[in-house]
Amino acid sequence: MTTIVLSTGGTGGHLFPAQALAGELARRGKTIVVMTDSRGKHYPAAFPGASIEIVPSAAFSDRSVLGLMSAPFEIFAGIVMSLIKLARIRPKAVIGFGGYPSLPVMIAACLGRFPTAILAPDAVLGRANRIVVNYVCVVVGALPLVRFAPKDISKIVYVGNPLRPEVIAVAGTPYDTPTNGPIRLLVFGGSQGARALSDIVPAGIALLSADLKSRLDVVQQCRPEDLEQVRAAYASSGVKAELASFFDDLPARMAKAHLVIARSGVGTVSELAAIGRPAILVPLPHALDDNQTPNADALANAGGGWRVAQRELTPQKLCRMLTDALASPSDLAKRAAAAHTLARPDATQRFADIVEKLAEAA
Numbered sequence: 001m002t003t004i005v006l007s008t009g010g011t012g013g014h015l016f017p018a019q020a021l022a023g024e025l026a027r028r029g030k031t032i033v034v035m036t037d038s039r040g041k042h043y044p045a046a047f048p049g050a051s052i053e054i055v056p057s058a059a060f061s062d063r064s065v066l067g068l069m070s071a072p073f074e075i076f077a078g079i080v081m082s083l084i085k086l087a088r089i090r091p092k093a094v095i096g097f098g099g100y101p102s103l104p105v106m107i108a109a110c111l112g113r114f115p116t117a118i119l120a121p122d123a124v125l126g127r128a129n130r131i132v133v134n135y136v137c138v139v140v141g142a143l144p145l146v147r148f149a150p151k152d153i154s155k156i157v158y159v160g161n162p163l164r165p166e167v168i169a170v171a172g173t174p175y176d177t178p179t180n181g182p183i184r185l186l187v188f189g190g191s192q193g194a195r196a197l198s199d200i201v202p203a204g205i206a207l208l209s210a211d212l213k214s215r216l217d218v219v220q221q222c223r224p225e226d227l228e229q230v231r232a233a234y235a236s237s238g239v240k241a242e243l244a245s246f247f248d249d250l251p252a253r254m255a256k257a258h259l260v261i262a263r264s265g266v267g268t269v270s271e272l273a274a275i276g277r278p279a280i281l282v283p284l285p286h287a288l289d290d291n292q293t294p295n296a297d298a299l300a301n302a303g304g305g306w307r308v309a310q311r312e313l314t315p316q317k318l319c320r321m322l323t324d325a326l327a328s329p330s331d332l333a334k335r336a337a338a339a340h341t342l343a344r345p346d347a348t349q350r351f352a353d354i355v356e357k358l359a360e361a362a
Contacts, residue, residue: 002359003031005091006050007106009099009128010039013267015046017119018097020162022047024352030359033089035082037101053089055081057101078104079111086112092359093117096129096136103128110135115358119351120145121161121266123294137358140351142266142344146294159351160344161270170255171274171345175336177329178258181215186257188221188250189282194263196310197282198226201261202233204318212326213239219253221246251275258332259325264296264307269342272299276340278332279305280321282313304339 004025008018022032032050034043037057044052058074082105086094094109096102096118109116110132117138118129125133125148133139133150142161149156163171178184189197197220205216218241222230227243234241247253251271254260260279262268272279281299283292296307306321325332344350 001031002029003033003089003091004355004359005033005035005086005089005094005105005109006097007035007094007102007109008097009101010036011099013121013265014097014099014102015043016164016267017121017162019046020164020348021095021351021355022050023165024162024348025355026050028352028356033091035085035105039101053085055085055101055104057104075104079108082108083112086114092362093355095119095355096132097121098126098129100128103131106132106136115362117354117358119162120156121270122291123266123298124148124289124291126291127288138354140354142270142347143295143298147289157354159354160347161266162348162351163270163274163345164251166249166251167271167274168345170251171276171343172340173255173275175276175333176256176258177333178215178326179329182217183212183215183326184256184258185216185218185261186220186253186259187218187261188247188268189263194282194284195223195226196313197261198222198230200313200315200318202230202237202239203315204322205239206233206237207315207319208322212323213237216240218242219247219257221250259322260305264292264299266295269295269299270344272304273339273342274345276336276343278325278335278339280318280325281305281307282310283307285310299339299342302338302342304335304342 006018008014034047034050035053040052040054056074056078058071093115096106116136117140118136119140121142123143123146130148139150139156141156141158187201216239220243222243224245231243255275257277260277264281264283281296283296299305300307
């Protein structure tokens with residue numbers, strides 16, 4: 001039985017592609033082992049049938065001085081433990097998905113000369129991946145790398161971003177051009193929502209014409225502490241809105257939307273492309289290395305939407321953007337089609353093919 005080790009960080013941008021690849025490799029008869037930090041104890045449901053191995057790790061951001069001093073020792077301990085575990089597991093390939101929990105595993109895999117690959121989902125290579133990019137065998141790209149590419153660019157293979165099954169199920173859903181009737185607007189800002197969008201979007205919508213407000217059907221994800229404030233804002237504007245701190249059917253809601261307002265993490269951009277929906281993208285201003293702006297540019301440059309910096313997005317500007325966008329339903333439909341041109345529906349299968357070739361070479 002061929003064993004493949006996957007190592008991933010804990011956020012959706014890392015986990016969802018890892019889940020997608022794990023599912024495809026399992027269907028191909030591979031044994032999957034997931035190596036990550038202590039959060040992995042909660043992952044068995046996300047990786048059915050896989051073994052979970054915990055290794056120490058540490059991030060250098062958002063830590064106290066004492067935490068910063070201890071981080072190198074925690075990472076070193078993670079490398080040593082990973083070497084021991086990899087020697088026991090003897091995988092045919094080790095695949096990293098970025099995030100600081102993947103770093104000790106990928107360093108150990110390179111030191112142990114295991115066949116390795118990393119997923120580079122963003123247009124800017126992440127910090128953990130940056131440390132190992134010149135030592136792994138293959139760099140699997142989702143978007144063209146604009147910064148921190150490996151010295152040997154021939155090792156980059158662009159296949160797209162593996163998507164979770166819930167997205168694949170609604171990929172390419174025909175766009176329902178909003179010529180008459182309700183206009184469905186979906187607003188979200190990552191798994192925890194976004195305070196800026198909770199402040200700006202309801203205020204911008206309040207400035208719209210009465211006719212547009214009467215047609216709007218808003219679905220917005222908010223942080224729990226923002227829900228009542230946002231609910232009151234929409235109620236005072238007379239706008240129909242469904243609010244929640246989490247939607248477990250977000251891909252299906254994306255497929256029903258006429259327009260999306262969101263952050264521009266690579267998962268969001270990839271899902272917008274797969275489903276084919278126009279979007280106003282507001283990159284997270286404090287993202288490491290400003291990695292969300294190039295993601296947004298990829299969609300905007302393809303004609304699939306608009307990118308606007310958060311510092312520039314006032315309620316007045318958003319009102320103008322929405323008024324212009326909703327004034328031309330045919331243009332929204334064209335942008336939906338343009339977004340879909342970036343779709344890579346076979347990304348998971350192509351990634352799995354690469355892994356199998358690595359394993360066979362081993």
